[in-house]
Amino acid sequence: MDAGTFSRLIEPRGSARLQLGDGRWHQISPKYIWVQLISSGALLLIVVVAVVVLTVALGQMWALIPGGILGLILIATLIVMPRQARALGYRLREDDLVFRRGILWQRIVAVPYGRMQLVDITHGPLDRGFGIAQLKLVTAAAATGVTIPGLEQQTAELLRDRLIEVAETRRTGL
Template identity: 35%
Template structure:
């Protein structure tokens, strides 16, 4: 038996497609606001407090978090992938803490496609799958807008052909 057959995160015969790398920009933009606000507070603390080391410590913490996120977010996005088989949608993510979510298409009740203003600027959307059980709902972020619409239709057609959902 080969190692790929033993890997639960790489099922045999399933080709995972990556999410759009534009998701990196969207996620970095989302945390940028928080980091800029934190940096502003840190700078204000530096000038207002008589103990300058407290302000410097807060500034250093904000810089460390920013650098860590600049390293982490691209790695997280590159580790994400998805695949549609005839009976399910599989979503894989994670590097250190891996996860493979398998959503049976026959259990789907509806599929949403969503995009916020930042995602819209980068022409990506998020596909949300809602099943009969809330514990098997899934989200697939970072799908190019046109591909998200096609995926929604493909999933709806497959779910209908399985005669259990939608």
């Protein structure tokens, strides 16, 4: 399941970080970064072209302000994207799946196997081109729904099948 993923998960270094003892962190594919860079880069290109057309061809100098702000936000997104992607990970434990994301604003969600209602695989055109998918876990509580992006297609299918199998055995005891 870890073929073609990052070599290690980037974790916060502070003493206040949450330590999870059992299991092993699995990561996403580096191809996810390329998909995100292409998507954000295309949006940045559209913004630049729109600002150039508005300012040069139509003489609308006001377009430089919102275009510049949006451009800076997109450039910051492009710079932070690789580090963000390396902070994504999931862990299969005995009773639940734990998903984590983020360095500064951390989110760690544990989804009990017995509470999973739907396990869904989705992928857009760029995802299909790079051979990756995202796995979505849905529970009755909206706050515990998890989407794991950037999984290799085969890994997503194996994980889906395993989660469904484990969820069925856990649900029977309810």
